[in-house]
Amino acid sequence: MVNTSFDVVVAGCGIAGLSAAVAARQNGATVAVLERSVKEERGGNTRYTEAMLRMKSEDEVADDFESHFAANSGGYLDPSLIGEMAADYENWPRLARSLSFVDPELVGAFSEAAGPTIKWLKSFGLSFDFLPTPFLTTCTTRMLPRGGGLAMVEALAAAAEKMGVTFFYETTAIDLEQSDEGVVTGLxxxxxxxxxxxxxxxxxxxxxxxxxxxxxxxxxxxxxxALNLRPVARGGYYNKGEGIRMALKVGAASCGDFASYHAEPIDPRSGVAEPAIFIFPYGILVNKQGDRFVDEAVGTVDATYETVTRHIYEQSDGIAYVILDAKLNDVPNKQLAIRTDQPPIEGATLAELAGKIGVPAHRLEATVASYNAACRPGTFKPLEVDGLATEGLEPPKSNWARPIDTGPFIAYPIISANVFTFGGLKVNGRAQVVNCNGDPIPGLYAGGEVVGIYYKTYTGATSVLKGAVFGRLAGLDAARSNLAAAGREAVVNG
Structure with a gap:
């Protein structure tokens, strides 16, 4: 067995791990980063994402940031316990501090630290802007780093290497070590x-x-x-849950919905990162039996695609097909919403298309006929919620409902990708892992997907931001704790 000693050891080399490592090193800690992959694939999911950030400026989160988390903070919460949380967090009952829900103290810390974290990231040469996204209709604001998540990984990794952080590749954390007093002393x-x-x-x-x-x-x-799920990109295959398991083993409280995940509609034929199909609101979705099963267009695509994708996941073999016709060419910038590298499946008639996708032709023809009969005259406005809805159809289509009657007809297969899982660890506003009694576990921090914060519907464009924010907070607090133990003050870098 090889024994190695550092002030701070970070398991993981995505945005959360790198943020923690760099922040800790800036404040004088000796730091090691453990990464399961080879160096060329470091970065986890962050490496493969565009890294959308739910911000309205470099200084402020989007207007609906906190309200969306509040609306999706957990299940049916006990009102008596909620009432006990009116006091400052330090005065909450220990039971309340360990509950599996997204508490306002945590969301407040997240929101408050977002702007300073963006400013900190810019100090490593990263730049941010409101760039085009695959969402043709939107309900919130999203900022992106130029170069996406890969730029974030490479910038922070280069900074960490320059500062003397030690990297251990092809190395996987499997267990925590603790002292008799319960302090985490390594892994x-x-x-x-x-x-x-x-x-x-x-x-x-x-x-x-x-x-x-x-x-x-x-x-x-x-x-x-779950057999029908697959990670949205190569980085997800490296995420096997050891961090969550080892923390639960030493008494960490859980948080987030362990039975759920962030769902995204992708083309199963494609092997590229995130081959998303966001064009479905302009057509209809049918399952393997040729039947519709969901309202494809309840609202803007950015706010509804996850719910729609979950319905796809529930169909036979977890697959559906979006059926479109030549009128798709009326949608401006439609190619932004089609991220697959595979061509559409095409047929001169619906029967021919049905044969190519393996759907009963008579059922597909009947489904399209019923849908077409339910469409009503109106003005088609592809880039806004237009209220052009079906009438007398179940399930309805609430927007962009136009007959599918102009050949050639096309289809894309769609399955649900598992972008990341929701279940994880409970942390406080300093990124300290909390135990089942509501107390911080000494010496243990968490950031990124390991932190459970999502229930019901994902608060879009917050996962990379969450990784950067809580990774940085973890690194800062870990370094400051080390300095305090040594009788020195933090430089307050990072």
Missing amino acids: VALGPKHKRMTFRAKSVVLACGGFEGNPEMLADYMGPR
Whole structure:
């Protein structure tokens, strides 16, 4: 067994892990980063995402940021416990501090730290702007880093290397170590060729992703339908849930919906990162039986695609097909909403198209005929919610409902991707992992997907931001705790 000692050991090399490592190193800590992948693939999911950020400026989160989290903060919460949370967080009952819900203290800390985190990221040469997205209709504001998540990974990794952070690639954290007093004192990892390694540390930051790459955990928490899920990009396959498991093993409180995940509609034929199909609101969705099963266009696509995708997941074999016709050419910038590298499936007639996608022709023709008969005259406005709805159809189509009657007819297959899992660990506003009694576990922090914060519907464009914010907060607090223990003051960098 190899033994190595650092002030801060970070498990994971995505945006959360790198933010933690750089912030801790800026404040004088010696830092190690453990990464399951080879160096060329470091970065986890962050490496493959556009990294949309729910911000209205570089200084402020979007107007609906906190309200969206509040509307999706958990299940049916006990009003008596909610009433006890009116006091300052320090005065909450310990039971309330450990509850599985998104508490306002955490969301407030997230919101408050977002702007300073963007400013901090810019100090490493990153730039941000309101760039085009695949959402042709939107309900909120999204800012993006130029170069996407890959630019964030490379900028922070380069900074970390320059500052002397030590990287251990092909190394996976598997267990935490604690003192008799319950303080986390390091972790055990497996290196290349299954070599067992022990990393001693004054603080450990878990930033090693969710469990979207672990079929066993998916089946355990989500049931047999999870067989039809796949990660949205290559980085997700590295996320196998060890960080969550090792923390739960030492008494960490759980948070987030373990039976759910961030769903995104993708083309199963494609192997590119995030081959999303966001064009479905302009057509109809049918399952393998040729039947419609959902309102394809309740509202703007950015606010509704996850719900629609969950309905796709519930269909036979977890697959559906969007049926469109030549009038799709009326939609400006339609190609932005089609991220697959595979061509559409085309047929001169609906029967020919049905044969190519393996759907009963008579059912598809009947479904389209019923839909067409329910369409009503009106003005088609493709880039805004237009209220052009069906009448007398179940399920209805609430917007952009035009007959599908102009050949050639096209289709894209769609399955649900598992962008990341919702279940994770409970943390406080300092990114400290909280135990089941509501107290911080000394020496243990978490950031990124390991942190459970999502229920019901994903608050879009917050996952990369969450990783950067709580990763940075974890690194700062870990370094300051180390300095305080040594009788020194933090430089307050980062």
